[in-house]
Amino acid sequence: MPITMPSPWLADAAGRVLLWSLVTIGFYWGAKRLYRRWPRWWLSPLLVTPLLIGAIVLALHASYRDYIGGTRWLILLLGPATVAFAIPIYEQRGLIRRHWPVLLVGMVAGSLTAMLTSWGLATLVGLDGALRLSLLPRSMSTPFAMEVAGDIGGIPDLTAVFVVMTGIAGAAIGDLILARLSLRSALARGALFGVGAHGAGTARAHQIGATEGAVAGLVMVLVGLINVLCAPLLAALLR
Amino acid sequence: MSHHTPFNSAARIVRHSALWQAAVVGGFWLAGEAAVRVLGIPLPGGIVGLALVLGLLATRRVRLRSVRRGANLLLADMLLFFVPAVLAVLDHHELIGLLGLKILFVILLSTAAVMFVTAFTVDLCYRWRADHAHNHAEPLAR
Incomplete structure (x- = not known):
């Protein structure tokens, strides 16, 4: 029996989740450390992180849909929070x-x-x-x-x-x-x-x-x- | 019944781990969502879950120490969960330009006004009550 490969769509979706989740968590973590060091309002992680990620999304010619598809689980965690x-x-x-x-x-x-x-x-x-x-x-x-x-x-x-x-x-x-x-x-x-x-x-x-x-x-x-x-x-x- | 078997200690470690407790909190959220769908309650599922946990804590059916660390884990980095939502702005091209600036103006000034009025009112009422009710006033100041 031939080994069934995961469908390209599935691999794509998994890659998207992995990439955008890592980018989001990584930048958030960095921004938080920066803010702890220099607590200025314009260094707020909620301002810095989306700006940097927005720049990356635009630079990679990725779309908002790609990004949100990969990070929807983070938004969902607002429920338990x-x-x-x-x-x-x-x-x-x-x-x-x-x-x-x-x-x-x-x-x-x-x-x-x-x-x-x-x-x-x-x-x-x-x-x-x-x-x-x-x-x-x-x-x-x-x-x-x-x-x-x-x-x-x-x-x-x-x-x-x-x-x-x-x-x-x-x-x-x-x-x-x-x-x-x-x-x-x-x-x-x-x-x-x-x-x-x-x-x-x-x-x-x-x-x-x-x-x-x-x-x-x-x-x-x-x-x-x-x-x-x-x-x-x-x-x-x-x- | 013995409480010192390896199985019991392992279960205790899991029960006290922040990740497990966060999952328990997530379970209550799912219960809230389910209740909203099934019963047709016109409220967000998270709010119903919150009321449920509050009720269970108040009636001592859930102990504080079995959810507290998980709740703190979720709350400490709640701002992270907002980051993808912020990027939704990228999907609204009509907000780029003069219209967006006008909206930003409204939001900035109005938010400052709301925060100022709320803080001022609460502080004023708090001081008034503290001055007029000496018997049960307990200073809150840090």
Whole structure:
């Protein structure tokens, strides 16, 4: 019996996964070390790594589809990472029970600011229609944001891109705000990341401190829930 | 029943390894996804998984030490999982140019405003409560 070779497609797919995964993990690891050495916002791993990989993808004349085909499993790990936030939230349950009214006020103020400033600034630079609506839910984590975008008449795919842009911007802006505002509580330090920059901000908050990370994780989830529940109301208001 | 057989110690090492625990957390995520699909819950599967784990921890059906290291492994490098998502921008050519700059402007200013307002509000409320409730206020400052 002849030895069956793996189909070229399969070998291709495996090669793609191996190549792009190694490139991604390798650059991320390097960028993280660089950031640990020189913690400047413009050296943030979430900014440096995609820029370098983007350059490689373009230089090799590979396409985005090739790249994403090889690294989809990394994006999928965002699911288990979301579940993992149950652990820091549970560990900080005493803190949360004591201070939930403060967090609630912060979440409502932050969500309103996100919607109002997005709408106002978009109008200011002449954006309108579905594009402007797609910008409104971008502070939330992707699944929530896409849900809300669909509800209010935006384009969920575009919102997903804006969510990611917000994540990169937010991780950097959060560092700048922390350096300038003297915030007394870990509560405020965590909440600004969770409300302003969803998972990417929460990941950054987790690096700053365990309490900050737990607060950011909780707030990220609750802001998403509150907004999904309020989306029909918002849609009615926008019509 | 003896707890010191080689099999038991090997099982304990596996149970306490970060990788195994991360896989357990991944299992809860799959359970969340399945629940969302089967029951038609209008929420992301990861959030349902999170609620499930929180519930199991609160009712002590899952011990903290049997998932904690795995959770930390997943959370420590969560930014890595965002990297491929960021490159999705490459697929949206319409965002390159003036339109992209306008959008960037909106995102940068709005995100700064959201973070400032949230941090300011939370800090203000926190201070107010700390000043008005001496009995159960516990300083949080580092």
